[in-house]
Amino acid sequence: MSTPTVRASPAETPEKADAAAWLAVAAGIIGAFMAALDISITNSALPQIQGEIGASGTEGTWIATSYLVAEIIMIPLSGWFTNMLGLRKFLLIMTTLFVSFSMLCGFSTSLGMMVFARVGQGFTGGAMIPTAMTIVSTRLPPSQQPIGMAFFGLTAVMGPVAGPLVGGWLTENASWHYAFFLNLPVGLGLLTLLALGLPAAKMRKELLFEADWIGIAGLSIFLGCLTVVLEDGQSQEWLESRFIVILMAFTLIGLVMLVLGQIYSKHPVIRLSILFQRSFGSVFVTALVTGAALYGVAYLIPQFLSSITGYNALQSGTVVLLSGVPMLLVMPFIPLLVRILDLRIAIVFGLLCYAASCYIDTSLTGGADGGDFYVSQVLRGFGQAFSLIFLNQAATRSVPRHLVQDAAGLYSAGRNLGGSIGLAIIASLQERQVSLHTQRLFETVTANSVVMQDRIREAGTDPAGAQQVIGSLFQTITRQATVMAFNDMFYFYFISLLVVIPMVLILKPIPKGSSVAMH
Incomplete structure (x- = not known):
């Protein structure tokens, strides 16, 4: 993957991209969006999928985990495959296989068959994320690359948050199978765009033996x-x-x-030494934290709305999707912002918005509903837009040009790995915090406390009534403890995003008015 990629000199690069170039960019963006969407598209449909393929709740988690594991493995390997096969041939093969594995997912009748298909789907889908950035940098001139960069940033934000909404809508209005069958028409269109927009390249078989x-x-x-x-x-x-x-x-x-x-x-598969370069190392750490926040918060909000408010998958997905609206509003201004803003200022602003949105959600109550997330979701959307788009830029500016493929692979893998770390932290801390808050709340409600005595007095002398009162009080305490645990998780992300801000100051600034360089 460390093999340099041949690039045209500035004199050879046209000032405006032709139609074929924009077709290639569209293909790259659609492919990256499909790959990001399919990470979470099964979340809403898991109960129905598990029921039909005969999987338990614990086994069902492999439907999501297997995809993510395979995708993370493929992301840093995609540069090596691109150099060996050529970008056009590599993406045509990966897209064909992605569609094939997607159809196999839809036809699955057992857990083993589903997990096998999801592994294949994740492995091939992982190739589409970093290669989308490669298409932007090789097919667009520097003056138009900010537009492609903005669209790529949109896939990083919208994919994970739109997945539960799309999956929930298809499951409720058709069947969970269509969450996978959806990739067939999209994939066929993608193959057409790739064939028309990307030039053919000669396969370099010698890399197979030098690998x-x-x-x-x-x-x-x-x-x-x-x-x-x-x-x-x-x-x-x-x-x-x-x-x-x-x-x-x-x-x-x-x-x-x-x-x-x-x-x-x-020729190492990927140059890990760039992780120890001060500038890229800070980008990677920031990507880990923002990835953890992106996937973690996208998981917490539906869980809260489902367990506390009683929202269904479609209602929860709509609230989560709200964070994508600011991205759409910011996109037209990205080329201008890239030229006039110091990327460090932009990333710090994004992280502060992101952190503030998490802080707002630390005061949730048992009576909260989707409306209580509107302000924080809009603020979170602006935070994601500025932090992720300018981090993409920082990742490629922090290393020499011949190492940008390695940097892009590590950056994308780091963001997804950060998501896994964030979800692992939630799983570990949430259970502990619920237990802690439950214990503390019960300590304040003893048999002789005023609250307990008043409740028992209301029940009268009927033993069944007293038992019902105690059961109701237990449910109330458990519910409140769960809400407090959710608040703790949002507070954790608030602190994490604040702590990582000093890392941004290490980044190299981009001179104002300079063209955008991406791999």
Whole structure:
């Protein structure tokens, strides 16, 4: 993946892209959106899917986890495949396979069949995320690249938040199968755009024999096992589970193999050394945190609205999707903002908006509904727009040009890995916080407390009535403890986003008026 990509000199680059170039950009954006959408499109339909394929609640989580694991593995490998096969051939193959695996998901009748298809879907879909940025940089002139960058940023925000809404609507109005069948017409259109918009390139077979196979295997084992550990560690009780311990061991083995590839291979699969460069290292850490917030908050809000307010999947998805509206409003101004704003100021502004939106959600009550999230969701949308779009820019500006493919792969993988870390933290802390708040609330309501005595007095002398009062009080305390735990999670993200802001000051500024450089 470290092989330099041949780029046209400024004199050879046209000032305006032709129709074929814009077709290629459209293909890249649609592909990236499909891949991001399918991460969460099954969340709303999981109960129905589990019922039809005979999977338990615990087994059903693999329907989502298997996709994410495979996608994270593929993202940093996509640069190497692009160099070997050529961008056009690589994406045509990946899109065809993505559609095929999507159809297999829709026809699945067992858990094994579904997980196999989701792994294939995630692996092929993961190729579409970093390559979308490659298309923007190679097919658009510098003056028009901010437009492509804005559309790519839209996929990063809208994909995860639109997934539950699209999946919920299709499940309620048709069937969960159509959440996968939807990719067939979109994929056929995507294949047409790729064929028309991307030029053919000669396959470089020699890269197959010069490949860093130890590093490729190590990267796959490391990222795959680490993601599963993060996703399932809490449910398996971490070190109490032999399965998790074995996966941790393989994670370490994969990391060692990846490092050996860095040392001994002439062409490492990906240059990990750029993580230790001050500027890109700060980008990567910021990407981890913003990824955790992006996926974590997109998970928390539907969970709150479902468990506390009683919203269905479609209603919850509508509230989550609201954060995408500011992105649509900001997009027309992105080319201007890139030219006049210091990217550090833009990212700090985005992170502050993001943090403020999380702080607003730390005061939720048991009577909260979707309307209580409107202000925070709009503010969150502006935060996502500025932080993610300008972080894309910072990732490619923080390394030399011949390392931008490595930087793009690590950045995209870091953002998705951050999502896994964020969800793992939620799974671990939420259960603990609910238990903690429940215990503290019960300590204030003893048998001799005024509240308890008043409730029992209202029930009279009927034992059944007294039992009913106690049961009602227990439900009220549990509900309130759950709300308090949600508030704690939003507060956690508020602090995390504030803490990472100093990392932004390390980034290299882009001179005002300069053209946008992307990989």
